[in-house]
Amino acid sequence: MRRLTPVALAIAAACGSSADAAPMNKAMAVSYVNGIMPVMDQRTYVHALLDQFEARYSSAGGQFRYDGQAWFGSDYNKLWLKSEGTVGTDGRFGDGDHEILYDRSVSRYFDVQSGVRLDIDRGPTRAWGAIGLQGLALYFFDAEATFYFSDRGVAARLTGSYDIFITNRLILQPQAELNFYSNSDSARGVGRGLSDIDAGLRLRYEWHRKIAPYIGVTYSNMFYENRFFQKTFSQTGNGVNFTFGIRSWF
Structure with missing residues (x-):
C-alpha cells in the first residue's frame, strides 16, 4: 500500500x-x-529559575546575591519554592528568605499562592504565614504581591520585572523589589514601614537559551529605622553597584 x-x-x-x-x-x-x-493540562512538570546569581561592587564594598525559585506540578496546582539571600564581604549570610508555597491557578495569567516563609540566615530565625498573587500583568509584566503574617505583625513584598527584547538574544531587564513591615525587629535589622528597596537594570545575552550572562547597575537602600540598623549590622552593598552575574533555568 x-x-x-x-x-x-x-x-x-x-x-x-x-x-x-x-x-x-x-x-x-x-x-x-x-x-x-x-486537554493535556494535568501532566506534571518541573521548572527552576535562578534569576539572580551575581556579584555587586561599589566604592563602599561588595556583596554576592542570589534569587531563585522552582516549582513542581500541573497547570492548575503546583508546589512552589523560593529562596534569596546575600553574602557580604565578611562572608556572613544575610537577608535569607525561603518560602514553601502551594500555588493554584485562578486565571489565565495569575496564580494564588499560600504557605510559609522562613527567615534563616546569620540572624534569629523568623517564621511567617504567606499569601499572595504571582503572574503576568498587562503587557507581560512579571509581578508578585505577597503578604506575610506572624505574632510579630504583618509584612508585604512587591516585586516586578519586565523583559525588553533588543534582539532575540539580547535582553534588557528592569527589576524592583519593595519590602514593608508593620513592626520593627531590631534583632534582624528590620525597620517599620517601607523597610528597603532593591532595584536593578540588567542586560543579558542568551548565548544559550538556558544560560545567560549579564551585566548591570543595581541599587539597594534602607529607609527610616533601617538606616540605624544598617550601621549596627555593618551591611555592605547598599547604594549604586556595578553588577555582573549569570541567569539560568531548566
Missing part, C-alpha cells in the same frame, strides 16, 4: 474516501473523546 505523508493523511481523513486514511482515522478515534480532543 502506498505510504502517505502526514499532511496527505490529514487531507485524506478529511475527505473520508481513501482507504489509506483508515490508520489516520483509527488514531484520531483514540485521541478524541466524544468528539473533543482532551
Whole structure:
C-alpha cells in the first residue's frame, strides 16, 4: 500500500474516501473523546529559575546575591519554592528568605499562592504565614504581591520585572523589589514601614537559551529605622553597584 505523508493523511481523513486514511482515522478515534480532543493540562512538570546569581561592587564594598525559585506540578496546582539571600564581604549570610508555597491557578495569567516563609540566615530565625498573587500583568509584566503574617505583625513584598527584547538574544531587564513591615525587629535589622528597596537594570545575552550572562547597575537602600540598623549590622552593598552575574533555568 502506498505510504502517505502526514499532511496527505490529514487531507485524506478529511475527505473520508481513501482507504489509506483508515490508520489516520483509527488514531484520531483514540485521541478524541466524544468528539473533543482532551486537554493535556494535568501532566506534571518541573521548572527552576535562578534569576539572580551575581556579584555587586561599589566604592563602599561588595556583596554576592542570589534569587531563585522552582516549582513542581500541573497547570492548575503546583508546589512552589523560593529562596534569596546575600553574602557580604565578611562572608556572613544575610537577608535569607525561603518560602514553601502551594500555588493554584485562578486565571489565565495569575496564580494564588499560600504557605510559609522562613527567615534563616546569620540572624534569629523568623517564621511567617504567606499569601499572595504571582503572574503576568498587562503587557507581560512579571509581578508578585505577597503578604506575610506572624505574632510579630504583618509584612508585604512587591516585586516586578519586565523583559525588553533588543534582539532575540539580547535582553534588557528592569527589576524592583519593595519590602514593608508593620513592626520593627531590631534583632534582624528590620525597620517599620517601607523597610528597603532593591532595584536593578540588567542586560543579558542568551548565548544559550538556558544560560545567560549579564551585566548591570543595581541599587539597594534602607529607609527610616533601617538606616540605624544598617550601621549596627555593618551591611555592605547598599547604594549604586556595578553588577555582573549569570541567569539560568531548566
